[in-house]
Amino acid sequence: MAELKIIHTVCSHDCPDSCGVLVTVNSDGRAIKVQGDPAHPVTQGFLCGKVAMYLDRVYSPARLLHPMRRRDTAAKGALPRDKEASAFEQISWDEALETIAQRLAHISRKFGPEAILPYSYAGTIGTLGYGSMDRRFFHRLGASQLDRTICSTAGGEALLAVYGRKLGTDPEHFRHSRYIIAWAANIHGNNVHLWPMIEDARRQGAKLVVIDPYQTRTARLADWHIAINPGTDAALALGMMHILIRDHLYDEAYVVEQTHGFEQLREHVEQYTPDRVAGWTGMAAEDVELLAHEYATITPAVIRMNYGVQRSEFGGTAARAICMLPALIGAWRHLGGGLQLSTSGAFQFDKAALERPDLMMESPLKRPARVVNMSRLGHALTELGSEPDDGPLVKALFVYNSNPAAVAPNQNAVLRGLKSEDLFTVVHEQFFTDTADYADIVLPATTFLEHKDIQGAYGHYYLQLSNAAIEPLGEARSNVWLFSRLAQRMGFTEACFRDSTEDLISQALQLKGGPEEERSSSNPGMEGVTLKRLEQEGQVRLRFDEEAAGQPFLPFATGRLDTPSGKVEFYSEALEAQGMDAMPTFRPPAESRHSAASEKYPLELLARKADNYMNSTFANLPGHRKMEARTDSRLEMSAVDAAARGIADGDWVEVANDRGSLCLQALLGEAMSAGVVSARLGWNKFSGGGRNVNVLTSERLTDLGNGATFYSALVQERKLTLDEAKTASVR
Numbered sequence: 001m002a003e004l005k006i007i008h009t010v011c012s013h014d015c016p017d018s019c020g021v022l023v024t025v026n027s028d029g030r031a032i033k034v035q036g037d038p039a040h041p042v043t044q045g046f047l048c049g050k051v052a053m054y055l056d057r058v059y060s061p062a063r064l065l066h067p068m069r070r071r072d073t074a075a076k077g078a079l080p081r082d083k084e085a086s087a088f089e090q091i092s093w094d095e096a097l098e099t100i101a102q103r104l105a106h107i108s109r110k111f112g113p114e115a116i117l118p119y120s121y122a123g124t125i126g127t128l129g130y131g132s133m134d135r136r137f138f139h140r141l142g143a144s145q146l147d148r149t150i151c152s153t154a155g156g157e158a159l160l161a162v163y164g165r166k167l168g169t170d171p172e173h174f175r176h177s178r179y180i181i182a183w184a185a186n187i188h189g190n191n192v193h194l195w196p197m198i199e200d201a202r203r204q205g206a207k208l209v210v211i212d213p214y215q216t217r218t219a220r221l222a223d224w225h226i227a228i229n230p231g232t233d234a235a236l237a238l239g240m241m242h243i244l245i246r247d248h249l250y251d252e253a254y255v256v257e258q259t260h261g262f263e264q265l266r267e268h269v270e271q272y273t274p275d276r277v278a279g280w281t282g283m284a285a286e287d288v289e290l291l292a293h294e295y296a297t298i299t300p301a302v303i304r305m306n307y308g309v310q311r312s313e314f315g316g317t318a319a320r321a322i323c324m325l326p327a328l329i330g331a332w333r334h335l336g337g338g339l340q341l342s343t344s345g346a347f348q349f350d351k352a353a354l355e356r357p358d359l360m361m362e363s364p365l366k367r368p369a370r371v372v373n374m375s376r377l378g379h380a381l382t383e384l385g386s387e388p389d390d391g392p393l394v395k396a397l398f399v400y401n402s403n404p405a406a407v408a409p410n411q412n413a414v415l416r417g418l419k420s421e422d423l424f425t426v427v428h429e430q431f432f433t434d435t436a437d438y439a440d441i442v443l444p445a446t447t448f449l450e451h452k453d454i455q456g457a458y459g460h461y462y463l464q465l466s467n468a469a470i471e472p473l474g475e476a477r478s479n480v481w482l483f484s485r486l487a488q489r490m491g492f493t494e495a496c497f498r499d500s501t502e503d504l505i506s507q508a509l510q511l512k513g514g515p516e517e518e519r520s521s522s523n524p525g526m527e528g529v530t531l532k533r534l535e536q537e538g539q540v541r542l543r544f545d546e547e548a549a550g551q552p553f554l555p556f557a558t559g560r561l562d563t564p565s566g567k568v569e570f571y572s573e574a575l576e577a578q579g580m581d582a583m584p585t586f587r588p589p590a591e592s593r594h595s596a597a598s599e600k601y602p603l604e605l606l607a608r609k610a611d612n613y614m615n616s617t618f619a620n621l622p623g624h625r626k627m628e629a630r631t632d633s634r635l636e637m638s639a640v641d642a643a644a645r646g647i648a649d650g651d652w653v654e655v656a657n658d659r660g661s662l663c664l665q666a667l668l669g670e671a672m673s674a675g676v677v678s679a680r681l682g683w684n685k686f687s688g689g690g691r692n693v694n695v696l697t698s699e700r701l702t703d704l705g706n707g708a709t710f711y712s713a714l715v716q717e718r719k720l721t722l723d724e725a726k727t728a729s730v731r
């Protein structure tokens with residue numbers, strides 16, 4: 001019997017659950033099994049369907065294993081699957097680093113360092129892999145700074161405006177809830193480890209309400225599914241507040257002690273009568289009344305709001321209004337009450353030490369570099385630099401932890417920009433993604449099984465150490481390795497560029513005092529945590545004063561908050577001073593059924609995520625594609641909308657707006673209400689016409705946080721003729 005080792009790692013995909021993953025490694029150093037860590041109180045020993053098959057990904061024959069350079073003869077652009085070698089040739093790491101260093105130095109001298117744009121998001125949410133050596137490198141270079149807005153900034157800003165900190169109800173406390181609202185939260189698809197807690201609660205009689213225009217699996221399993229019109233959640237939340245105040249269902253003691261601006265709110269919400277709210281949301285007025293009454297009277301009540309709500313044009317306002325509900329009814333005071341959007345604010349790693357923004361002063365700029373919004377990449381690559389105040393055109397794009405050719409909005413503009421032969425593009429990746437197709441240099445990256453990191457979470461309160469379970473495959477290297485080597489190659493002499501992974505972990509945790517093995521963290525909430533403890537336990541619960549005193553941790557129940565008033569802010573002078581609404585006010589998105597644009601484009605499109613992929617990750621793997629087969633490359637629509645256009649299930653349709661068009665096969669079913677259609681995210685290469693749903697989404701930004709508005713897009717559709725369908729079906 002060969003000797004097997006079991007290594008603790010952490011799933012680093014962009015998911016609230018941040019599971020502890022045990023990897024079994026055989027005596028040849030090969031991983032032979034992954035399983036959820038049974039000792040992790042949220043993972044509870046199981047993994048989602050995507051990561052349960054993770055070894056298919058790690059050992060996929062499609063893994064990128066060597067640095068590659070575009071052949072001189074090959075033009076940039078989408079490549080047929082598995083034909084990448086026709087356009088790329090293998091080179092050594094040495095040659096790759098040298099080429100990149102020379103090109104970046106040249107561009108910096110000729111156009112200024114801001115002509116270089118890093119592009120990264122959450123391919124890994126490991127603390128080091130997400131942002132450490134890479135940030136140091138780009139700060140020292142003087143490259144444009146990237147505003148990472150593509151996912152969560154609108155909701156994040158909303159939470160901060162109301163509560164001052166990104167904290168929420170502990171997922172483990174959902175068991176104690178009696179009324180659970182999943183508000184734009186696809187729990188089965190995106191946050192599956194919350195489900196067992198909800199099941200526990202339901203066994204004790206809890207009611208589950210889902211508010212989502214799409215009938216998710218969670219919605220099908222709920223007691224009540226409210227298929228709200230997209231982008232109208234603020235109206236519903238304001239209408240609920242209207243009823244709660246009108247009927248005196250609010251928690252007077254909590255409101256007086258813990259909140260700011262109640263009198264103004266009382267007056268403000270008078271206009272949101274159930275009838276008006278019904279008109280916007282598509283709900284019956286009685287249902288608005290029922291929801292508000294149940295929410296206030298079935299205690300404890302908790303809201304799992306998720307980021308779906310803030311991907312519409314006024315999503316910041318919507319998230320802000322929803323955030324206020326638990327304060328109005330005093331839900332925070334109850335075990336199993338409150339709201340969860342994110343728990344990330346509890347993990348206070350030493351970000352400044354990891355990212356070193358001070359290094360921008362050492363760059364040729366000697367000042368902070370310009371900021372480019374990642375949600376407007378199309379604009380950045382095709383228009384930025386044409387106005388006098390813009391700064392330079394983007395001449396180099398350095399992509400890692402992201403697949404912008406597939407995930408960024410307004411895809412036609414993005415691809416037009418990427419296609420330019422004047423743009424020098426580097427892509428550090430695990431696979432030959434849609435973005436890699438446009439690269440000049442492609443570099444192989446490690447998976448979380450192959451590198452060490454430390455990780456927090458945005459859906460629970462456990463700090464975890466992720467060990468390297470296996471050696472890197474081929475010549476794959478971690479983000480930390482890449483940017484450390486590249487910095488040295490560029491002649492950056494600062495000692496911080498030679499820090500090892502262990503050094504970075506020590507800095508992230510601010511380990512201090514005593515001999516090596518006794519050094520412990522001085523971060524708030526991590527006091528006393530040593531590396532040894534992390535190594536032994538795998539996951540360590542953050543420290544909360546309440547729990548140390550034998551009480552449950554209930555965020556925002558009592559005490560001073562980190563808002564300007566020190567209280568929950570119904571009224572925000574700070575937002576008002578920035579020219580924004582002091583209190584949330586409902587406005588329909590410019591692209592919605594309530595807007596004039598709906599005359600030309602009458603259907604609201606939800607460009608959703610796939611349940612069996614992770615944004616675009618996994619979308620190239622046969623096993624995952626099989627699980628997603630029913631909905632992949634399909635346009636989901638209601639029977640009503642299909643009949644009006646003579647469309648039957650399985651027909652090829654063209655779905656279009658002013659930004660682009662896409663051919664997909666119709667999928668008729670219960671999932672959609674009339675007027676709303678949906679298609680899911682995947683790789684362009686696997687989609688008809690080499691494009692995905694993001695050809696239809698816009699670069700319009702959210703009201704708070706300058707985020708992306710993937711769920712505010714209008715489209716029209718038509719059935720394709722037989723000939724057109726024949727062309728479209730060839731992939």
Ligand SMILES: Nc1nc2c(c(=O)[nH]1)N[C@H]1C(S)=C(S)[C@@H](COP(=O)(O)OP(=O)(O)OC[C@H]3O[C@@H](n4cnc5c(=O)[nH]c(N)nc54)[C@H](O)[C@@H]3O)O[C@H]1N2
Pocket residue numbers: 014015016151183184185186187189190191211212213214216228229230231232233306307308309311312606608609610611612613614615616711
């Ligand atoms: N399987 C899987 N898991 C994932 C991901 C994935 O791609 N696949 N992605 C990960 C990432 S990056 C993130 S940020 C999280 C996000 O997880 P969630 O925050 O749950 O985000 P979404 O799936 O964008 O949206 C959730 C739900 O909101 C609904 N929705 C859309 N518009 C509206 C609206 O106007 N009002 C309401 N009430 N609902 C609306 C959508 O139909 C969707 O079912 O999930 C992570 N987990």
Ligand SMILES: Nc1nc2c(c(=O)[nH]1)N[C@H]1C(S)=C(S)[C@@H](COP(=O)(O)OP(=O)(O)OC[C@H]3O[C@@H](n4cnc5c(=O)[nH]c(N)nc54)[C@H](O)[C@@H]3O)O[C@H]1N2
Pocket residue numbers: 014120121122123124129150151152399400401402403404407408428429430431433445446447478479607608609614615616617681693694697710
């Ligand atoms: N239409 C539509 N578009 C969307 C969304 C939507 O709901 N609808 N969701 C948006 C949201 S919420 C998000 S967060 C973004 C996500 O967009 P991205 O952050 O681009 O996410 P992924 O598509 O998962 O691509 C991540 C890539 O990073 C790579 N990677 C993983 N680990 C590492 C590593 O350690 N090093 C390096 N160098 N690479 C690594 C993976 O192989 C993968 O190709 O997409 C957004 N786009």
Ligand code: SF4
Pocket residue numbers: 011012013015016017018019047048049050051052192193614
């Ligand atoms: S993707 Fe989410 S649910 Fe799946 S293993 Fe990773 S952290 Fe857990």
Ligand SMILES: [Mo]
Pocket residue numbers: 014150151152
């Ligand atoms: Mo995201």
